[in-house]
Amino acid sequence: xxxxxxxxxxxxxxxxxxxxxxxxxxxxxxxxxxxxxxxxxxxxxxxxxxxxxxxxxxxxxxxxxxxxxxxxxxxxxxxxxxxxxxxxxxxxxxxxxxxxxxxxxxxxxxxxxxxxxxxxxxxxxxxxxxxxxxxxxxxxxxxxxx
Amino acid sequence: xxxxxxxxxxxxxxxxxxxxxxxxxxxxxxxxxxxxxxxxxxxxxxxxxxxxxxxxxxxxxxxxxxxxxxxxxxxxxxxxxxxxxxxxxxxxxxxxxxxxxxxxxxxxxxxxxxxxxxxxxxxxxxxxxxxxxxxxxxxxxxxxxxxxxxxxxxxxxxxxxxxxxxxxxxxxxxxxxxxxxxxxxxxxxxxxxxxxxxxxxxxxxxxxxxxxxxxxxxxxxxxxxxxxxxxxxxxxxxxxxxxxxxxxxxxxxxxxxxxxxxxxxxxxxxxxxxxxxxxxxxxxxxxxxxxxxxxxxxxxxxxxxxxxxxxxxxxxxxxxxxxxxxxxxxxxxxxxxxxxxxxxxxxxxxxxxxxxxxxxxxxxxxxxxxxxxxxxxxxxxxxxxxxxxxxxxxxxxxxxxxxxxxxxxxxxxxxxxxxxxxxxxxxxxxxxxxxxxxxxxxxxxxxxxx
Numbered sequence: 001x002x003x004x005x006x007x008x009x010x011x012x013x014x015x016x017x018x019x020x021x022x023x024x025x026x027x028x029x030x031x032x033x034x035x036x037x038x039x040x041x042x043x044x045x046x047x048x049x050x051x052x053x054x055x056x057x058x059x060x061x062x063x064x065x066x067x068x069x070x071x072x073x074x075x076x077x078x079x080x081x082x083x084x085x086x087x088x089x090x091x092x093x094x095x096x097x098x099x100x101x102x103x104x105x106x107x108x109x110x111x112x113x114x115x116x117x118x119x120x121x122x123x124x125x126x127x128x129x130x131x132x133x134x135x136x137x138x139x140x141x142x143x144x145x146x
Numbered sequence: 147x148x149x150x151x152x153x154x155x156x157x158x159x160x161x162x163x164x165x166x167x168x169x170x171x172x173x174x175x176x177x178x179x180x181x182x183x184x185x186x187x188x189x190x191x192x193x194x195x196x197x198x199x200x201x202x203x204x205x206x207x208x209x210x211x212x213x214x215x216x217x218x219x220x221x222x223x224x225x226x227x228x229x230x231x232x233x234x235x236x237x238x239x240x241x242x243x244x245x246x247x248x249x250x251x252x253x254x255x256x257x258x259x260x261x262x263x264x265x266x267x268x269x270x271x272x273x274x275x276x277x278x279x280x281x282x283x284x285x286x287x288x289x290x291x292x293x294x295x296x297x298x299x300x301x302x303x304x305x306x307x308x309x310x311x312x313x314x315x316x317x318x319x320x321x322x323x324x325x326x327x328x329x330x331x332x333x334x335x336x337x338x339x340x341x342x343x344x345x346x347x348x349x350x351x352x353x354x355x356x357x358x359x360x361x362x363x364x365x366x367x368x369x370x371x372x373x374x375x376x377x378x379x380x381x382x383x384x385x386x387x388x389x390x391x392x393x394x395x396x397x398x399x400x401x402x403x404x405x406x407x408x409x410x411x412x413x414x415x416x417x418x419x420x421x422x423x424x425x426x427x428x429x430x431x432x433x434x435x436x437x438x439x440x441x442x443x444x445x446x447x448x449x450x451x452x453x454x455x456x457x458x459x460x461x462x463x464x465x466x467x468x469x470x471x472x473x474x475x476x477x478x479x480x481x482x483x484x485x486x487x488x489x490x491x492x493x494x495x496x497x498x499x500x501x502x503x504x505x506x507x508x509x510x511x512x513x514x515x516x517x518x519x520x521x522x523x524x525x526x527x528x529x530x531x532x533x534x535x536x537x538x539x540x541x542x543x544x545x546x547x548x549x550x551x552x553x554x555x556x557x558x559x560x561x562x563x564x565x566x567x568x569x570x571x572x573x574x575x576x577x578x579x580x581x582x583x584x585x586x587x588x589x590x591x592x593x594x595x596x
Contacts, residue, residue, distance in 0.1 A: 016386070016390070018390045018393075018394065019386075019390065022390075022393055022394075022397070025397065068382075069382055069383070069386070097382070098382050098385050098386045098389060099378075099382040100429075101377070101378050101382065103378070104382075119389060121385075121388070121389050121392055121393075121421065121422060121425055122392070122396070122418075122422075123392070123393045123396035123397055123400065124396070126389075126393060
């Protein structure tokens with residue numbers, strides 16, 4: 001299947017339904033052909049990425065949008081597991097979070113996050129931020145697909 | 147019986163050794179005794195020669211000999227007495243010095259003890275008794291290792307080894323055990339004790355109980371950690387609901403504007419503005435809290451460089467206001483470079499924000515007196531009424547309408563917190579319409595130009 005026509009599989013890891021919906025709204029406004037998947041906690045996210053358990057038939061994920069503030073397994077732990085997993089570490093992980101704390105930014109990059117984006121407060125800014133993530137990672141950057 | 151003889155002779159020999167050995171007695175045995183003996187021999191020779199040459203009658207010669215001999219012995223005794231008294235005076239003086247040193251050791255707040263190079267305690271002062279609970283008579287003659295908790299036991303051998311090489315150990319922190327088994331946090335300083343001939347004959351140990359200091363440090367560390375935790379919570383958890391609220395109200399407006407009534411847009415704007423403002427307040431409160439969370443290095447900082455960075459970072463603000471920022475050469479101060487820059491930033495942006503109709507002009511100067519630098523930041527802005535001179539430094543206090551001068555009112559509160567944290571103070575000289583002068587003090591760096 002040629003890459004150009006394959007849909008792009010986006011995984012949003014986010015426990016706040018309001019934020020999930022907002023991200024879906026933002027991504028829905030783009031012309032790109034994409035499928036958005038949602039994991040509401042870190043364990044579910046890793047299952048979907050590894051295609052184990054209930055998610056055996058999930059498609060391979062192309063990019064992860066990861067919130068840091070998750071119930072149970074913390075966002076940074078999810079990031080660490082992805083980047084230490086031989087099969088998953090090639091997948092770009094964009095940390096998308098409310099936190100502006102310097103320690104979160106530093107730790108995320110130390111754990112090999114591909115980008116750290118603070119969720120803007122204004123709706124227009126938020127939409128623009130998500131679109132720029134999408135434009136860069138899904139249009140400009142060439143992804144390595146498994 | 148046969149064993150007695152050598153012992154007696156040994157006793158005699160050893161007494162002779164003492165008599166001829168070091169000490170004031172040596173004056174008699176080594177100097178006075180030979181002087182007197184050779185003097186007598188010379189006198190006898192002189193007498194025989196004088197008699198043979200017929201200078202005097204035998205009777206007169208005998209009288210002269212006896213007289214001179216007595217005078218010689220008397221002179222020698224006076225000289226010996228002088229020497230003995232002088233030695234005694236010196237001994238008394240050093241005894242007094244010893245007593246004085248002993249008093250200092252006895253009354254010292256720090257535990258002080260001496261020990262041999264084998265680690266056996268030889269002296270133990272009262273402070274040591276109260277810190278460790280061992281009395282002097284219990285400790286003297288006891289190995290010092292009774293004070294070491296098991297995990298610190300290897301320290302002693304290392305200490306002795308270094309001291310035996312003549313090293314002094316700079317105070318280090320460690321843990322020792324009291325008689326009742328409880329642990330005490332200590333700062334330990336160790337020096338070799340040298341005998342009169344310079345050989346190392348023992349070890350002196352000075353120990354300070356730093357338990358209280360440690361407890362205060364721990365409390366400070368804990369409260370800083372709590373503050374960091376609070377700051378983290380504030381930066382994430384408090385802002386997230388705000389963002390959600392603001393986003394959805396905006397989404398509502400975007401999608402249903404046409405179906406909502408005439409006032410809806412205004413209400414939505416107020417909601418969004420309220421959320422934005424709340425977020426700024428949270429961020430400002432965080433910035434305020436972080437001023438004291440940062441540990442202060444006791445480092446000299448170049449105030450000139452800090453100001454230069456400030457002016458560079460405020461470049462667009464300065465340009466937009468057509469402001470003129472000038473300064474004299476600024477001295478070095480003991481301050482955190484980042485916080486000093488933040489202080490300049492807050493004062494400069496304040497001066498530019500509250501400008502009058504004139505072209506804004508800000509001048510920064512400083513003067514040093516004794517160990518304090520007083521900085522002066524003078525502007526030609528709108529000024530501050532006297533009754534508000536204190537209030538402007540309080541958190542979130544504002545003097546003007548939001549539409550005239552936006553902001554949360556945190557800038558000067560942060561400025562004051564930075565100055566006071568560095569042990570200085572900040573105050574205002576100003577009247578409405580006559581510009582404002584901020585003065586603040588900071589500790590001067592030792593060398594005036596760093």
